Amino acid sequence: MSNTVLKIENVNKSFGGLLALNNINLDIERGTVHAIIGPNGAGKSTLLNVCIGLLKPDTGEVTFNGGEKIIGKKPHEINQIGLTRVFQTPEIFPDLTLLENVMLPALSKRDGSYKLSIFKMLSKETDIKNEAIESLKTISMDDRQDVIAGSLSRGDKRRLELAMCLVQKPELLLLDEPTAGMARHDTNQTIKLLKQIKEGGMTKIIIEHDMHVVFSVADKISVLARGKIIATGTPEEIRADPLVIEAYLGGAEL
Amino acid sequence: MMMNIFSKKSAPRLMLFFAIGVLTMPIWLDPVGANYPDLLQKFAIFGIFAIGYNILFGLTGYLSFGHAVFLGVGSYSAVWSFKLLTMNVIPAIIFSIIMAGLIAAAIGYVSLRRSGIYFSILTLAFAQMFYNLAYSVLTPITNGETGLQLTMHDPRIIDNALSRTVETGLPSTDFFGISMNGYSGFYFCAVMLIIAFYIYLKIFSSPFGMKLKGIKSNQKRMKYIGSDTRPYLIAAFVISGMFAGLAGSLMAVTDPLAGAERMQWTASGEVILMTILGGVGTLFGPLLGVGIIKYLENIFSAVNDSVLHSFYSFLPQWGENLLVTITAPFVGEGWHLTLGLLFMLTVIFLPGGVMEGFQKIKLYFQNRNKPDKSNNSSEESSNV
Ligand SMILES: Nc1ncnc2c1ncn2[C@@H]1O[C@H](COP(=O)(O)OP(=O)(O)O)[C@@H](O)[C@H]1O
């Protein structure tokens, strides 16, 4: 198996006159946490949207695991081959309980795109239920299984969404600003969680504003500015890159 | 917690209580004047229609405005089975369910390309199309305005081959010799309701049902966790169409004729009213809605001034007259007014239907009995 989980080649995407992604080339290596940073409007979310089938690029190809072509596949197909995403605004099931929220992705992963399982009892899905409870434990919400998800705080909703994605044990997890809009306390808890799941060896792409978060969890960092990748490297290399300091970090000391 | 109803042990118990409740309807509906076969049958038939509708509307949130089409398809199919094959009801029911399922697959395939209001409009358009075609192009099948009826010279191939013919008049529908008139007709419908409810309960407590709830809550999330939502929606649509087809065929079983008015949009509207009034997405809500609406329609509508006078006769003459004058607009022909008011009050104060009212009463008593334990179960799951 190739060591590159995701290969992004010559991806271009424009909205009207605006070139949101300008000839992006990027390799994501297996087992790494790859952070994408850049100012607001740089095209970070757009890049993730292309990778999960939410947007079709104008040109270019994204290849998964050295063979599977992603462009043109439907969102559920892309998920079934092993990519799961945490959105910038949390996408959970607000009317369902926490346990149901986490059971659904586990069921969906096991059953595939479609399965007409009418004569099975949900209460007999003990494996799925145990997986779900395990996942709720990682975000310390296993004591609130029966709470309706819509009533959670914003920070808790985002962590719940993370648990929903983790329960699928994806080969590649994409996180879009998992700490955006969070209070300090919530951010710290999420960093703790991100570090904890880093040990699992799952490959991740993380978009993040908070430099503190980025430098504490990332193995590699790419800097995106106005649709172009201006640098890729280890945290130390990025910290030292004069181009990055000028373009993105505004000359500020890190 | 209410969720426990789906646990391994209590599902059979729930089924048992349900079956007993349905089969004893002639006993416990007697005191309220609803114990006659015609009405009892209606309760059972519309019960099947409404729980089937709830599989689509309650679980997926897709509001179909054209479900009466499947009632009509079910009725026509059943009458054709009576005419061509046999007066036995079993082939008729099977044929109706299959036909309704096929038509539902076709309508669902197209309508489910859209969601929200556009889906509703598409289903309404299909329903109106079928309704109008029944009077024009489809008259060879529907017999137009006269409606499809049994005649003396129907072929009835199977009955004739077994020389099960009647000498005089039109034959009546039967279940292997048991005539479907009167109470036996009701008991047959009741058994069908019990079977339908069993399947309905299975769907509610299955992974499939759970995924439908996921689609209702956040369809985007369902797609991005790997479920192809379209076939799930089509399956839910077809299943609920088949329930409606069964209901339609039972209408023909108890009264073997079929007319296009069964497919009119008002009939589709009625099942929406029933479901919302009782409680969308709850297990028993739609059945409650059926009970309330059919009771108002059949019993309340028969109340006239003289019944009211005797009801208030314990009052002095002027009081009796006053109350009769006040209440008269709400009964008899005015039952629609009562239903309208009831519906408005429910939607405004209990958006979760009558079931939400029960839930609130239950919570109130729970909190009163345990004042020390602050109860936040309103936030918790109680999807029954
Ligand atoms: N669906 C869209 N339609 C039009 N413009 C878009 C769309 N998505 C993003 N853009 C534009 O593309 C640019 C990049 O956006 P985005 O990828 O969201 O940036 P960020 O790096 O902050 O996540 C922005 O100028 C944004 O306005």
Ligand SMILES: [Mg+2]
């Ligand atoms: Mg963004």
